[in-house]
């Protein structure tokens with residue numbers, strides 16, 4: 233019965249196709265590399281798939297597609313990857329099509345062309361027909377352009393043979409020789425010193441994990457860096473342990489500044505929404521956690537970076553506006569730990585009114601059906617290693633008012649954050665009156681308060697991954 237139905241459907245579908253073919257003298261020719269494929273690869277794939285292509289926090293495409301000879305052996309794999317939606321890597325739901333400026337996606341046409349080319353035997357076509365191959369400007373330089381300041385973690389570090397996961401902290405200081413005066417940052421790019429670097433967090437510049445693009449602020453937005461600033465590096469190394477696998481690292485971060493006389497209107501800020509007190513039962517295929525945060529002033533949302541570990545399944549950011557309406561800001565239905573994507577709005581960001589609440593919902597799959605799950609029999613709680621879990625919804629944003637100093641107030645506050653309660657706690661724990669402290673003292677006390685709150689929780693938390701703005 234089912235088969236008969238399927239046959240009927242095929243016939244029904246085939247009939248109009250046949251008719252169309254009759255009207256069309258020549259059947260559609262198989263696309264060729266030089267005819268159609270090369271230009272799609274140039275537009276959508278070569279940013280990563282070329283010699284020394286984009287290094288997204290250690291994610292480097294293992295093969296280049298910059299010539300017919302290089303691409304031909306991968307034709308079937310290309311068709312598979314494109315058909316299944318795995319390449320190009322982009323994990324936001326289709327409803328967000330056109331919303332984020334760094335979207336990586338193919339049109340239906342481009343998809344069909346790549347698939348038809350592979351299925352048709354991946355023909356070369358005629359090189360003379362093709363426009364000259366795209367020349368990539370900097371094949372091994374910084375993608376943000378020539379940096380004004382490059383800093384590394386200050387020493388070579390050896391990751392031993394027997395290491396699987398290792399966290400190491402370093403501190404370096406930006407001296408006045410390196411940076412004679414405060415400057416506004418236009419762009420930040422991290423460079424892992426080797427393939428075993430799993431993430432770098434270097435406060436206050438944010439950090440990078442596999443799949444992250446470098447941070448480039450839109451004109452009018454930036455963060456300030458001052459001489460004397462201490463950079464706190466938190467390195468996570470990850471590899472298969474074994475004899476001969478030990479390797480050196482000296483990772484670095486590069487900054488590009490705005491011109492000296494330029495002051496951006498908006499200070500870019502980054503906060504993490506999340507929870508530390510979840511407990512994912514063994515075998516649970518859909519564990520859900522939710523948290524909310526509220527904007528106290530009009531704000532410009534600039535982007536989001538959802539962060540979970542190997543059991544992460546989906547991430548959902550919902551805006552609840554003060555007028556009662558709601559809007560899905562970001563839906564990532566099939567979260568992939570390997571791609572720590574920052575979903576970035578185009579210039580100007582997305583304006584939201586004071587009183588907007590953001591609700592973050594994340595889910596995890598701790599069942600055996602999750603192929604990435606290292607152990608479905610374990611109860612999973614918060615922790616640093618990729619085998620423990622995290623719940624972070626990083627939000628980057630700026631105050632909507634030009635020239636506003638965000639350290640005054642008005643940042644994203646967690647729903648349970650009660651000002652009076654907070655002042656009382658500070659008084660009890662530190663014996664000081666919050667309102668009488670200077671801005672710097674408040675910063676120091678707040679950091680101590682936060683450290684206590686986390687109670688030894690791994691420092692992967694906090695304002696990582698997205699370029700920080702504290």
Ligand code: HEC
Nearest residue numbers: 276277279280291292293294306309310313319320321336
């Ligand atoms: C943002 C960078 C990026 C872009 C853009 C990108 N890729 Fe990839 N691609 C990668 C990385 C990184 C890998 C290695 C994947 C891994 O290790 O999980 C990969 C792997 C692949 C593979 C090999 C999969 C396998 O069999 O192991 C194919 C085929 C592929 N990409 C095709 C494409 C095509 C076609 C496009 C454009 C339509 C594209 N990619 C765009 C980064 C990218």
